[in-house]
Amino acid sequence: MLKNLSVEQLKTDVLIIGGGTAGCYCAYTLGLSGSHKVLIAEKANIKRSGCLAAGVNAINAYITEGKVPQDYVNYCKKDAKGIVREDLLLSISENLNDVTHTLEKEGLVILKDENGKYVTRGDRNIKINGENIKPILAKMASESDNVTVINHVNITDLLVEKNRIYGAVGFDVNEAKAYVIFAKAVLMATGGAAGLYRPNNPGFSRHKMWYPPFNTGAGYAMGINAGAEMTTFEMRFIALRCKDTIAPTGTIAQGVRAKQMNGLGEIYETKYGVATCERVYGTTLENKEGRGPCYLKTDVISKAQEEDLYKAYLNMAPSQTLKWLEGGQGPSEQNVEIEGTEPYIVGGHTASGYWVDNNRATTVRGLYAAGDVAGGAPQKYVTGALAEGKLAAAGIEEYLKEDFELVSSNVWEKILANYDEYLNNPIGNITISQVEEAMQKVMDEYAGGITKSYQFNETGLKLAKEKLEGLQQVLNTLKANDTDELLQIYEIKERLTVSLSLIEHLKARKETRWHSFGENMSYPNVDDNYNVYINSVKTGDGIKIIKRPLVVDDYKNIIFTFNGDGNIQYAGGEIDER
């Protein structure tokens, strides 16, 4: 029936979409218990895919000696100005150390002092050699007999009937082949979304961004289209990074205690507050008001410290070391220029993502979410993503104990027909990268990108929506010559879907709670009426906003319930709009 693709059908108990940090750890956990057939579908290769490809610098989330899990929760809550799910954060925090110790047993190098204790960096970090963290995880994930990995398969759509998941559909990025995968439970672990906004380096180095450009928000998009509830997209993440290479700055700021300094030589480190968003805001404002460029003051460090920085960066962001050596001046001679990145949607740093319950179940029965794709719990980082992979594994095991009937339909035929259409389309004037650039330009200019100092207003957001909807139409006419180009089309399609939801979230929070992350110029102040979560669900008549009460202080863990027809019954309570 299809002109261009062969089709393979697979069956499994648990499908894990995305073999990254959270996905691998979930597979490892389900592998240990051994009771279910697990399949990981990964768009690249789990050995080096996702955030961990180049390596990471430190374990950023660890309960150090003298601290308790609730301390970590409190820190996250303060940093996010109260918009967090304490239930999710606490369950993560309680597992941070366990997953760290497991990783160490499997080969991760962690720095210890002469008494065999971990050497800490600040209150919550420990020092590691994280260059090979992904190969270690990949090995752990694939070791058990009940786990199978299919690499280079990009998943695009979920199969859901009566609000219950029964599988997913994707295609091989190297061959003319589609996959229809039937599963009783599915874990979404595709990471966050990069490439929505015009990047720092829009030319030749357009993909030299902080977040992996290959994490395109596919998981959010699939969930949005399947009617899953999303939360807090409006808390965008903007990272403060080394200019040009967009390499992390924490290594310098926390490692050698370098301070933020403006072009006039003034230290502005604490002038604007020390929350993550305020550090970005400070740098943005210093630049906007003519006191840039901004730096991390490193010219006081020793040559020995400089050599150690070269090594630390080679273990996670090699381009920065190359830049220092190629430029002829290292950080001990020249301060490191910093800039804010384009905004990302990433649930491991802010609270955006799937609205999940304490078992990491989403509002679609049988669909679970973990890591950067899951919302409500910022500052997860690597260990938080691992912890959520573990928690989701437990949730899935519980779910599979239930007695339920899988209802399938033939909607997957339509999805395959969609692939075929792109492959059949005639070549037109508009190319894939033109649409990508157009989308990024719209988001940058009307939805608070770099060139607008991250500021937006209601009129601009309305315009952004119209323009993106226009681009969705154009996207349907694009031609794919092979599945490699089909991948590129889907990557933009996903970003457009995520951007449109993001715009509704930005509109709905009529206040400015987080500078830079959500700088709404139509409502420039904090408004206590917005001590709520802004959630969204895509329905037949567009994106519907739901406000839910905060799960903080004196709270009960949220566990979703469903009614007889399969629809969600309890998802944390709703705030009445009169």
Added chain:
Amino acid sequence: MSVRINTNSCVGCKKCIEVCPGNLIKLKDGKAFIKREKDCWGCTSCLKECQAGAIAFFLGADIGGKGSTLSTRAQGDLRYWIVTDPNGIQKTITINTKESNKY
């Protein structure tokens, strides 16, 4: 920023193709090539996979590149990172993979 693959040293083992997180490297006439060089993230995964030392990494001029390249090779617990400037002058940094970062 991107990578350059030397077709003379490439033996067509496909390891780089297998591992690139963005599926950017493909095979043509038995040799690897980067299909969309502007789409490289700079993770250096492909360099680490290549036993033939055929892949080098460079910064685009838009982010301060001046023509130097970075390559890497591993031996036992040691990983060598080699920066070669346009005149062929090299600087090597050696990392013991069993040692943690100092920072």
